[in-house]
Amino acid sequence: MTESPENLSIAVWRGDDSGGGYEQFDVPARQNQTVLDVVSWIQQHTDPSLTYRFACRVGMCGSCAMMVNGEPRWTCRTHVKTVLKGNRLEVGPLRNLPVIKDLATDMDPFFDKWVASEGAHHPTRTRHDPIAPVDPTEGNRVEANEGIECINCAVCYSACDTVTGNPDYLGPAALQRAWTLFNDTKDANRGAILDAVSGSGGCHNCHSQGSCSHYCPNELNPMKAIAGLKRASATRFFRRSS
Amino acid sequence: MLDIRLYMLQRITALIMAPLTLGHIAVMIYAVQGGISAEEILSRTQGSVFWFLFYGCFVVAVSLHGAIGLRVVVHETFGVIGKTLSWFTWLVAAGLMALGLYAVFAVTL
Amino acid sequence: MIRHAHRSHGLWLAFILHRLSGVALALFLPVHFYVLSLALTEPARLDGFLNWTDRPLVKAAEFGLVFLLAVHIFGGLRLMALEFLPWPSRQKSFAAGAVALALFLSGGFLLSAM
Amino acid sequence: MADFERHDTDILILGSGGAGLFAALHAQQSAPDGTRITLAVKGLIGKCGCTRMVQGGYNVALGGGDTVERHFMDTINGGKWLPDQDMAWKLCEQAVVRIRELENEVGCFFDRNSDGSLHQKAFAGQTADRTVHKGDLTGIEIINRLMEQVLSRPIEKLQEHRAVGLIPTSDGSALSGVLFIDMRSGKLRFVRAKTVLMATGGGPTMYKYHTPSGDKTMDGLAMALRVGLPLRDMEMVQFHPTGLLAGEHTKMTGTVLEEGLRGAGGHLLNGAEKRFMFDYDAQGERATRDLVSRGIYSEMRKNNSSENGGVYISMAHLGPELVREKFKGMVKRCADSGFDLAAGLVEVVPTAHYFMGGVVVDPDTRTQLEGFYVAGEDAGGAHGSNRLGGNGVANSTVYGGVAGDIMGQDVRHMNSLRDPDNSVLEAEIDRVRRPFAKKPANIQELRTQLQDVMWDDVGVMRTKTGLQRGARHLEDIKSQLNEIGVASDNLAFNLTWHDWLNMASLCDISDVITQAALARENSRGAHHREDFPDSGTMESSYFTVARQTGESLHVTREDVQFTIVRPGETILPDHEPETLVANP
Ligand SMILES: Cc1cc2nc3c(=O)[nH]c(=O)nc-3n(C[C@H](O)[C@H](O)[C@H](O)COP(=O)(O)OP(=O)(O)OC[C@H]3O[C@@H](n4cnc5c(N)ncnc54)[C@H](O)[C@@H]3O)c2cc1C
Ligand code: HEM
């Protein structure tokens, strides 16, 4: 194993919902080290009381996202080398979500909004019916497919300043889910989806800041999905009023 | 703090204003050449139904557009919500509208 | 620097430019209306005002406003194109790029016209 | 007794993988109105566990020549005649219903053929194109859709609640409830329920190299062991041949590089950068998981290993562009951790992947303890000695749904909550608080020791001497663990306390694996004894059953009941071809 003797200087946010600040730690630099590895090392070797969250460790569960040098990232898939500034790194809890402790946030508001966007399928068929044939190249399917691999990591949510300013705003991930479902021809209640995203916290609050699409670790494009919702709801608005 | 109605209103007013403001800028660039005077402005605009409608439309649109715009900014920056926010929006709209229409009458009547 | 690192990318800057220009315009508008309405009440003061605006500093400010207006209009059109035109995202970036270019050119032109 | 909070519900579900989430949905559909349903999970709902990590897909026979019978025969053959046949049958039969439910009711979005029908492919060991998938991220699709259905229903959520003890009634015949640690606050909470489903998903993370998510540490099986429930097939640990090897200090090590890489023609190279799999099997790299794992392991033992002690996988000869296109996700993942899968060499190592062993249950998920049900990876029997790729998620979703239905029915006849055996409750509370009385020390080093022991002595290839050495080491590690303390000044979200508890569960089950491995004196499926390389006759197949009484562990052997098909026979019609896969 090749180890450089160098130490990384890591600032980690400590505290809870009532406040906190950064604490400094030294961590030995290693090859192939991810930000999550660095954080774990601190908990395992220096400060056993440090709290963070992870599960899959390969970018599938979306539970390890943190602010790394002020940018939201999935830490299990972020190689330290790609984010190091000199030999320094600053790690904090995701923005825009309440902090439970240290680096772990309460993700409930994020998921409450997912549900509030009607982000759960409205069935047209039952388990006793055959599976609907779907042409994989058909327009709606392609559109829906683009946003489906979201891992609900809330990276986009914490990158978005509209969420910061407007706590009711449903946010990019939930809206993208709504758009995906809206394009799912199997869904029974596309009207309900448009209703859900047209209220005072809805898609119309998005200012196309684009941070969502910029930071999504899976290279999804919530900004585009939200534009789709705006378009669909505007079309319906005119249809209804004419 | 934008539902679909306010959003549509903001977009529609923006679309109305786009040609108007571009036209306005064009006229201004043309007009400012060699200095500008009250007389010059008034000679162009006074008694003109066209300019009355032109600026009238603009004022109505911009009052709504600007008010909704400021509403969003005020909400997101200062956390103003609920009734206060609505009052703010419509007061700004009314104020802009009043001042604007007064000006339109001033230069076109 | 680290605190708002998430903001350092093009679309966010476009957003803040649009917002600042919108707010500036909204604040300027009442002044503009007031000055024009002087035509009705005190035409002389309007002229006085227009003379005052001849000064270079004020001129610069004025052109600044025109620039803000242009930025805001083009920015607004870009946003609405992005929202309403069902283009593939790539083309949208081109459109945005084109608008940005137009902006800088026109802005430069306006400023140099002083 | 230390302070704890109390809570009551009717149906309590532990875990939010495929089994837990399906159980919640089905319980909600089948239980009488007003039934309280509670989902308690060690992580966040839907964001932990392994179902989410499923890549390849979901096995289900959907016609086109394929039949439930064929799926069943593949499962039995794959499991080397050890599976509980009734469970395997129900798995194959109900998978058909479950996949329709997933698409039609839950809203999953599986890949299609150009004619609009579901796309199905064949994993190793299957005689038909059977595996339904969504790209190579099938688990995310399944769990996200299930999660949003559950979140949008009136189901009580206890997130970041770790189950630490099953508390029976005083007479020991039924379950009263479950003791939890509310991880966020560090407080203890005892939840009584009329029915409890355990779906905590096993997870062989006591091995140096392992694939499952970090939250899975055998808590469920350890709890079941402590209440005296029988565990079967505990020696059966499935190794995936190609885990990423990136060094000991990164959690990326051990994570799966997908099977398809070998299927597509990837080469495995030893330290000298020579292919070696043909020395072990005529199929070369395309041999089944267990054979390839053993091939790699043998090469490693001969010190023909790569820089970090594994072997290399090489794809470049297929054309880097093609690899980049076909395995986009894998290439990106490797690139994120600094490796070039498309054009370079990536180090791999066999990695503990799935646990076939589990609690003895009937095909309705019931256990011998009234009110206690087990489904998913925690339940033993459906896979026997080896799980086919694609049968894992089918198993957890099928039996999770079954458990939900059954609990919804059973709860109708259960009029009241049961009182706990306070002495067990007290003992469990003492157990979890034990480290507070000791001097804090580093647990990580002990975990490394455990992982090394299990890897070296109870791993891919086993011998009696090795297993006995392993057992002694385990004893030693356990007693060391008992001396390691945890600072108790702030228990809120105290990961180090949970590391300690994880170790406790892992040690207990490691012990059982070792004892069961000693008890099986032949080689079947995932279990390979170098001192007993023969499989034994299929007719006399037995499975192991481990039970803890008091402090002592007993492993017995029980004969497999061939309730549907006998070795050498098949339930496929006479004229059926051996395989329907075009190029197996
Ligand atoms: C990388 C990988 C790839 C795989 N690919 C495939 C595939 O392609 N096809 C296939 O069929 N199978 C695959 N499998 C296997 C499959 O994932 C499992 O068989 C199946 O998902 C198990 O489901 P489950 O519901 O039993 O457990 P899990 O999905 O693992 O869920 C367990 C749940 O229990 C919770 N839990 C654990 N301990 C406690 C506790 N003490 N208290 C409360 N909650 C607890 C966990 O947090 C989690 O929510 C794969 C597994 C892995 C690791
Ligand atoms: C003439 C063309 C104009 C167009 C096309 C236009 C377009 C737009 C659009 C699309 C928005 C929404 C931005 C968003 O949601 O992020 C907006 C916001 C705004 N506009 Fe305009 N606008 C124009 C003129 C004006 C004028 C003259 C004013 C001055 C009163 C103005 C003030 C504002 C304000 C304050 C905002 C809010 C900014 C924000 O939400 O960030 N606009 N404009």
Ligand code: SF4
């Ligand atoms: S859209 Fe991207 S960033 Fe947002 S939650 Fe989904 S995966 Fe994460």
Ligand code: F3S
């Ligand atoms: S960052 Fe926010 S403002 Fe819109 S484009 Fe993305 S949701």
Ligand code: FES
């Ligand atoms: S730990 Fe699962 S995405 Fe990082």
